[in-house]
Amino acid sequence: MQIFDYIGYFLISVGAIFLFLGGLGVFRMPDFYTRVQAGTKASTLGAMSIILGVGVLQPEWFVKTLVIVIFLAIANPLSSHALARGTHKAHQKPIVKDEKIEDAYEIAEHKAEEKNIK
Amino acid sequence: MKKLIVITLLLILGFYLMSTFISVPFGAERIAGVKDYYLKQSPETLKVSNVVTAIVVSFRGFDTLGEVTVLFLASTALGSILYRRRTHHSGLNPQREAVVSSTLVRTGAKVLFPMIILLGAYVFVHGHLTPGGGFQGGAIIATGFLLILISYRKFFINHNVLTWVEALAGTTFVLIGIGGFIFANQNNFLENFLPEGTLNNLISGGVVGIIYIAVGFKVGAEITGILDTLLTIKEAGLNPDEN
Numbered sequence: 001m002q003i004f005d006y007i008g009y010f011l012i013s014v015g016a017i018f019l020f021l022g023g024l025g026v027f028r029m030p031d032f033y034t035r036v037q038a039g040t041k042a043s044t045l046g047a048m049s050i051i052l053g054v055g056v057l058q059p060e061w062f063v064k065t066l067v068i069v070i071f072l073a074i075a076n077p078l079s080s081h082a083l084a085r086g087t088h089k090a091h092q093k094p095i096v097k098d099e100k101i102e103d104a105y106e107i108a109e110h111k112a113e114e115k116n117i118k
Numbered sequence: 119m120k121k122l123i124v125i126t127l128l129l130i131l132g133f134y135l136m137s138t139f140i141s142v143p144f145g146a147e148r149i150a151g152v153k154d155y156y157l158k159q160s161p162e163t164l165k166v167s168n169v170v171t172a173i174v175v176s177f178r179g180f181d182t183l184g185e186v187t188v189l190f191l192a193s194t195a196l197g198s199i200l201y202r203r204r205t206h207h208s209g210l211n212p213q214r215e216a217v218v219s220s221t222l223v224r225t226g227a228k229v230l231f232p233m234i235i236l237l238g239a240y241v242f243v244h245g246h247l248t249p250g251g252g253f254q255g256g257a258i259i260a261t262g263f264l265l266i267l268i269s270y271r272k273f274f275i276n277h278n279v280l281t282w283v284e285a286l287a288g289t290t291f292v293l294i295g296i297g298g299f300i301f302a303n304q305n306n307f308l309e310n311f312l313p314e315g316t317l318n319n320l321i322s323g324g325v326v327g328i329i330y331i332a333v334g335f336k337v338g339a340e341i342t343g344i345l346d347t348l349l350t351i352k353e354a355g356l357n358p359d360e361n
Contacts, residue, residue, distance in 0.1 A: 071233055078226040085220055 004056055011053030018046035031095040032087055040080040048072050165314040166246045166323040174251070174325045175333075179308035182329075183291060186336060190288065193340045200347050219269045227269035234262030242334030244265045246323040252330040256337025263342040267349055280339045287336035294325050294332075 023037025048069045055065030088105070142265055160172030241248075242255025266273050299310035308325075325343035 052294075065235075071230070074229055075224055078222060081220070082223050 004059070008055075008057035010047045011056060015046040015048070015050030015053060018032060018040075018042045018049070020046075022046060023042045032092060033084060033094045036080045036084050040077055044076040047076070120340070134301040144301050161317055163314075164310065164323055164326065165267065165317045166326050168246055168248065168251075169245045170249075171251055171326060171330065172323075175246075175329050176308070176310065179295070179329070182333070183295065183308075186288065186333060189337065189340055190284070196344055197347050205353060206214070218271070223269045226279050227265050231262050231266055234265065238262065238334070238338065242330055245330035245334070247303055247318065247320070247324045252333025253337050255334040256339075259334070259338035259343035260345060263338075267346060275342065277346070278345060280343045280346075282341075285337055287339070290332040291336070294329055296326070298350040313347055316351050 022039050022042030024069065025042060026035050029035040029038050030117040051065045051068050051072070055069075156169060156173055156177065160166050160169045160176075164172050164176055166172040166176065238255045238258035240255075241250040241258055242252045245251030245255070263275070267275070295308040297311055298307055301304055301311035304310035308329075310324035310326070312328075313326040314324050321327070
């Protein structure tokens, strides 16, 4: 049983570190898109590993925690995808230093719209 | 003159309120009796391990019936106010259909919807054992329907079905209450008349669990109806000829 305790505590510490990094990313990043990717990636992994660690520490909760982990793995990236897409649709520009960088997605959408009009 | 009358009335009201509250002592010795009664009676007599649920559904069940009625009235009022702005033929809104959500959101909503419904059902079925209950479970179920509604713009909710679910759940609540009159030992409204079962089991607490399941269905149907009504209204002034 001892080894499972160590695995559980390890997972919880990893999760705590990643949640902290995610919070730091949201705080430090310059614009919406970088913030949402920092928040999503780090906090998804952090929350998942914390919940999985709890499941390893308490074996009778393991199935429930697995269901929660699956839910998080689907819901968390999905919601931030919807947020980022909505922001892009609202013509929010990301902060770029290099002016030559183009928004390929927007150009493609623009072309598709022009085709539809024709 | 008017102000003087108002001030006098307020002073009289304040005086009587103060004289009532002064008689309640600080230190809450009088409230302690009620608290001890609830804490003692809900596991022993009612076999409900969640004391909050025992208070909400059993000791103050009549109050909860009133709350459910308030929610029903609120949803009815909202529906009747917004009814004229709704599209009558299919219940669909062309404005709403024009916005397409991405494939990811649509697929994800399909996967997540059963899980959300499962969580909501779990919360209101276990209302007498764990934190949560009918109101919370119903709200969770409504969020599941909201997810489907905003990702599939053409998803159509039949309001007749919602009305029937609501009506049946409300009737179940009242019928259980009347059943207390007829079958229970003490012949009170909402008195428990089913076997209590054992503490901490799923089937325990007599009528408390059944009432919370009915409340869950009712709240879920009502909030889903409110959300659907809010989503199907047209923007005011867009089609002036229809109003």
